[in-house]
Structures are given as C-alpha cells and as structure tokens.
Amino acid sequence: MSTTIVSSEVEKLAEIPLLKRLSTEAREQLLRGATKKSVSRGEMIFFQDDKADAFFIVLEGWVKVFRATSSGDEAVVGVFTRGQTFAEGAAFTNSNYPASGEAVTDSVVLCIPVAHLAKSIAADPNIALAMMSSLSMHLHQLVLQIEGLKTHTGAQRVAEFLLNLSSEPAGSCTLVLPYDKALIAGRLGMKPESLSRAFQKLKSYGVEVKQNRAIISNVQALRTLVEQERTVVMHSSHG
Amino acid sequence: MSTTIVSSEVEKLAEIPLLKRLSTEAREQLLRGATKKSVSRGEMIFFQDDKADAFFIVLEGWVKVFRATSSGDEAVVGVFTRGQTFAEGAAFTNSNYPASGEAVTDSVVLCIPVAHLAKSIAADPNIALAMMSSLSMHLHQLVLQIEGLKTHTGAQRVAEFLLNLSSEPAGSCTLVLPYDKALIAGRLGMKPESLSRAFQKLKSYGVEVKQNRAIISNVQALRTLVEQERTVVMHSSHG
DNA sequence: GAAGGACGTTGATCTAACGCAAGTGTTTTT
DNA sequence: AAAAACACTTGCGTTAGATCAACGTCCTTC
Numbered sequence: 001m002s003t004t005i006v007s008s009e010v011e012k013l014a015e016i017p018l019l020k021r022l023s024t025e026a027r028e029q030l031l032r033g034a035t036k037k038s039v040s041r042g043e044m045i046f047f048q049d050d051k052a053d054a055f056f057i058v059l060e061g062w063v064k065v066f067r068a069t070s071s072g073d074e075a076v077v078g079v080f081t082r083g084q085t086f087a088e089g090a091a092f093t094n095s096n097y098p099a100s101g102e103a104v105t106d107s108v109v110l111c112i113p114v115a116h117l118a119k120s121i122a123a124d125p126n127i128a129l130a131m132m133s134s135l136s137m138h139l140h141q142l143v144l145q146i147e148g149l150k151t152h153t154g155a156q157r158v159a160e161f162l163l164n165l166s167s168e169p170a171g172s173c174t175l176v177l178p179y180d181k182a183l184i185a186g187r188l189g190m191k192p193e194s195l196s197r198a199f200q201k202l203k204s205y206g207v208e209v210k211q212n213r214a215i216i217s218n219v220q221a222l223r224t225l226v227e228q229e230r231t232v233v234m235h236s237s238h239g
Numbered sequence: 240m241s242t243t244i245v246s247s248e249v250e251k252l253a254e255i256p257l258l259k260r261l262s263t264e265a266r267e268q269l270l271r272g273a274t275k276k277s278v279s280r281g282e283m284i285f286f287q288d289d290k291a292d293a294f295f296i297v298l299e300g301w302v303k304v305f306r307a308t309s310s311g312d313e314a315v316v317g318v319f320t321r322g323q324t325f326a327e328g329a330a331f332t333n334s335n336y337p338a339s340g341e342a343v344t345d346s347v348v349l350c351i352p353v354a355h356l357a358k359s360i361a362a363d364p365n366i367a368l369a370m371m372s373s374l375s376m377h378l379h380q381l382v383l384q385i386e387g388l389k390t391h392t393g394a395q396r397v398a399e400f401l402l403n404l405s406s407e408p409a410g411s412c413t414l415v416l417p418y419d420k421a422l423i424a425g426r427l428g429m430k431p432e433s434l435s436r437a438f439q440k441l442k443s444y445g446v447e448v449k450q451n452r453a454i455i456s457n458v459q460a461l462r463t464l465v466e467q468e469r470t471v472v473m474h475s476s477h478g
Numbered sequence: 479g480a481a482g483g484a485c486g487t488t489g490a491t492c493t494a495a496c497g498c499a500a501g502t503g504t505t506t507t508t
Numbered sequence: 509a510a511a512a513a514c515a516c517t518t519g520c521g522t523t524a525g526a527t528c529a530a531c532g533t534c535c536t537t538c
Contacts, residue, residue: 067382067383067386071466071467072468073468073469077382089375090375091375093375121364121368125364128371129331132367132371133331135328135331135371135374135378136328136329136330136331136374140328140332143306143328143337146388147314149388149428151313153525180485181485189389190525191525192485192487193488194526197488197525199487200487227308229310229311230310392495393494394494420515420516421515421516429495430496430497432516433495433496436494436495436517450504
C-alpha cells in the first residue's frame with residue numbers, strides 16, 4: 001500500500017527532525033519523490049542484502065532494524081518510532097542494506113528513494129546537512145549501544161532503558177513499555193528469559209513491572225545503579 | 240606540533256578516500272583550513288565530552304577511539320589507520336565528542352576544524368556527499384561490530400579479525416598483528432586474557448600466533464568457523 | 479466459556495568470559 | 509649485563525547470561 005504525499009500533508013510533516021530545519025521549498029522538493037507506505041505488524045520494509053534504493057521515516061508505529069546471520073541468530077540494531085529516520089546510511093553507500101527492517105506494530109512509513117534524494121540534494125545542498133545530522137545521531141546512538149553492551153550488565157541496561165522512557169528527573173513514575181518484551185530484550189542485547197530475570201533483580205531497586213506497565217518508585221536510585229561500575233554491581237549483595 | 244598544509248602536499252593526499260572523489264579545487268578548499276598534527280604514542284587527540292570542533296584523518300600510524308565510563312571501564316569504538324577518517328560524526332551534532340581519541344603509535348593526523356568544514360561545504364556541496372559516504376561507512380562498521388558482539392563467540396571474532404587482515408582467499412598465509420594485543424582485545428570487546436585463550440582455541444583450527452605474527456594454515460577452515468552458528472561452536476568438541 | 483496460541487516467567491543446568499594473581503618472556507633502561 | 513618495566517600467558521575460581529524445558533497467564537477466536 002503506497003501513496004504519494006499530497007501538498008496539504010507537507011505542513012504536518014514539518015515537525016519531523018530531518019525536515020524541520022529545511023526551507024519550505026526544500027521540504028516540498030524532497031517530499032515530491034516520497035511515498036507513504038502502510039505496513040502491518042510483522043511485515044518487512046526492506047531486506048538485508050537487497051539493493052539499497054530508499055531510506056525511510058516513521059510516521060506512525062514502531063519499526064525494528066536487525067541483522068540476521070545465515071544461521072538464524074539475529075541482532076537488533078535499532079528500534080524506531082514517530083519522526084525517526086532509518087536506513088539513511090544505506091542511501092550513500094551505493095550498495096546493499098546491511099540489515100533488515102520490519103514493522104513491529106502496524107505502521108506508516110515515508111519512503112524516500114535514493115535517486116530522488118540525490119536529485120534533491122543537488123537542488124538544495126541544505127538537505128545534505130540535515131541528512132548528515134541524522135546520520136551522526138545514529139552513529140552516536142550505536143556508539144552508546146556498543147559501550148552499553150561492553151560495560152553494563154543486563155540489569156543495568158534495562159534500568160537505562162527504563163530511565164530513557166521516563167523523563168522524570170527524580171522521584172517516582174509509571175511508564176508504559178512501548179513494545180513487547182522479546183523486542184526489548186533484543187534491543188538490549190539479551191534473551192527474553194534474561195530480561196525477565198533482570199526485571200526481577202530490579203525489584204530490589206524499586207521497580208515493579210506488571211504486563212506492559214513499569215513503576216519506578218525511585219528514579220534516582222535506579223540512576224545510581226546505571227552509573228555504577230560493572231564490577232561493583234556484580235559483587236554487590238543486592239541481586 | 241601542528242602545521243598547515245603546503246600545496247605541494249595536496250596532491251599526495253588525493254589518495255585518501257574522503258578526498259578522492261573531490262575536484263582539485265574542492266580538495267584544496269577543504270585542506271586550506273586543515274592542520275597536520277604529530278602525536279606520540281599514548282597522546283590524546285581529543286577528549287570525550289569536549290566541544291567537538293574538529294574531525295580528523297589519519298595520515299600515519301594508528302589511532303583508537305574509545306568511550307570511558309566514569310568508573311574506569313572503557314569500550315573501544317574504533318581503531319583507525321592511514322587514510323581513514325574519524326570523529327566526523329561529531330562534526331554535525333554541534334555538541335561534544337561522544338568518545339575520546341588517542342594515538343596508539345606515533346602518528347600524524349590531519350585536523351579539520353568543523354567551522355572550516357561548514358564553510359567548505361557551502362563553497363562546494365560535493366564535499367557534503369563525500370562526508371556522507373564516510374559517515375555511512377562508519378555506521379555500517381558499527382552495525383557489524385554490534386552484530387559480532389551479539390552473535391559470535393570471542394574465538395569467532397578473533398578469527399574474523401585475522402581474516403580481515405589477510406587478503407588471501409584460501410590456502411595459508413602469514414600476517415602481522417597491526418597493534419598490541421591489549422588493543423586487539425578491546426577492539427573485539429574482550430579482555431586480554433580472553434584474547435589469549437581465544438588464540439589457544441584457534442590452534443586447533445590451524446592458527447599459530449608468535450609475538451606479533453600470526454600464521455593461518457587454512458584460511459578456509461577459519462572462515463567456516465566464523466560462519467558457524469554460535470550454538471554449534473559452543474557445543475563443538477574442538478576446543 | 480472452552481480451546482488454542484502467543485507471550486512471559488521460572489527452574490535447572492551449562493559455559494564463555496571475567497577477575498585476580500602468579501608466572502613467563504621480551505623489551506627498555508641504566 | 510643486570511635490573512626494571514612492560515607485554516603477554518596461564519591457572520583457578522566465579523559468574524552473567526544462554527539454553528532447554530516446563531509452566532502460568534493473558535488474549536483471541538470460535
């Protein structure tokens with residue numbers, strides 16, 4: 001299911017980070033070649049190793065990007081939602097997608113063909129700057145992800161994930177897990193069983209998880225856990 | 240130690256991937272604001288959390304980029320050598336370096352101020368395309384790194400590392416480890432002790448390591464090890 | 479409201495990798 | 509040439525997290 005963008009929609013899309021800083025003309029130029037695509041939960045958006053001929057922006061829903069080995073193991077490389085850009089890296093390599101993209105909820109994505117992007121950049125170089133900023137953000141995010149994997153325990157990564165969801169500076173808060181636990185586990189580089197056990201450990205830090213709702217009784221306590229040294233966490237009597 | 244680029248040098252620098260596709264004028268424009276910097280082994284090139292006001296290209300030597308937690312743990316995010324660009328992501332975030340850069344051998348790096356890059360892109364938008372390609376490559380590399388961490392054992396990652404160093408399609412080959420083992424370990428997300436043990440395991444796959452020299456007796460055998468499923472490797476009687 | 483299935487938890491067991499400490503070998507310094 | 513500094517290895521104990529399998533719980537569908 002794929003439709004072009006009508007000009008009345010362009011205004012609404014201006015809030016998307018990638019398009020925000022562009023002039024109205026540049027925005028219209030870029031969107032002229034874009035199509036809106038509705039995808040159902042579980043539907044693939046692009047396939048690893050396919051020719052990379054487009055990049056995407058999430059308009060509605062959640063999308064996961066993951067790499068699968070020939071042997072069936074998979075590694076989640078990113079999970080994106082409203083306003084976020086994904087697979088833009090592929091747009092400049094002139095090669096194939098290094099990962100696959102799949103809708104994890106019913107979603108709507110904006111699909112921008114690489115060929116059209118090139119044309120648009122030629123027409124207005126400011127588009128290139130916006131793209132670079134977007135690429136840099138993903139680069140930064142991946143750097144953080146790698147650091148997390150190497151220097152944090154599972155429970156710490158879960159705590160960090162919860163803290164990112166909340167935006168409370170301190171005190172207590174309730175929040176809704178944005179997607180199912182199997183995906184959260186993947187996102188954090190662990191198995192669902194381990195996530196479940198990590199939640200158990202976090203109970204002693206005041207985290208209560210029921211269904212897709214998490215209650216943090218003390219945001220600050222959780223934050224100190226995340227900032228603790230890996231070794232200290234491991235030897236602590238807490239968990 | 241920091242000097243500007245004399246025009247007789249510009250020609251020589253044309254082989255650098257980032258500069259390769261640029262016109263002579265664009266190349267000269269970009270290099271006009273660049274400085275050459277000599278750094279000794281162990282010297283810092285930029286510091287995590289500092290204002291990101293420049294990015295770099297390695298002219299000579301090896302440079303590591305790593306993230307350190309407040310508690311002393313560190314995660315190597317990349318190791319770069321001759322012709323490779325690093326910290327370009329920071330140049331577009333308008334913020335701080337997410338990691339630190341350090342020379343691991345005596346090195347020479349080209350330092351390009353962010354302010355000058357912006358000016359140069361305004362003068363010639365093609366520079367932006369070159370930067371994007373460079374950013375994309377690093378993005379791709381980090382994606383692979385994450386996948387490796389999640390789906391490969393230590394020994395597999397070491398094998399992969401060795402295969403990347405060799406460029407033999409098959410048969411046997413001898414190669415020189417490009418930097419010390421502690422850094423190789425960091426690069427592969429493990430501790431030096433674990434690297435040592437991984438080398439032990441690889442002996443049964445025909446890999447002999449003496450000092451900084453590695454001899455692979457059967458490249459293909461090693462490659463099948465890398466491509467094996469994690470589970471299979473773990474349960475194998477081999478090592 | 480019973481049946482079936484997806485999703486999540488829990489338990490038991492196993493192992494890759496870590497931490498520490500002691501050892502060996504190699505390189506640099508004096 | 510001896511000593512000191514460094515780089516790497518090895519042994520041993522510990523553990524975070526994976527695997528496999530069973531079980532519970534919600535949520536749909538007929």
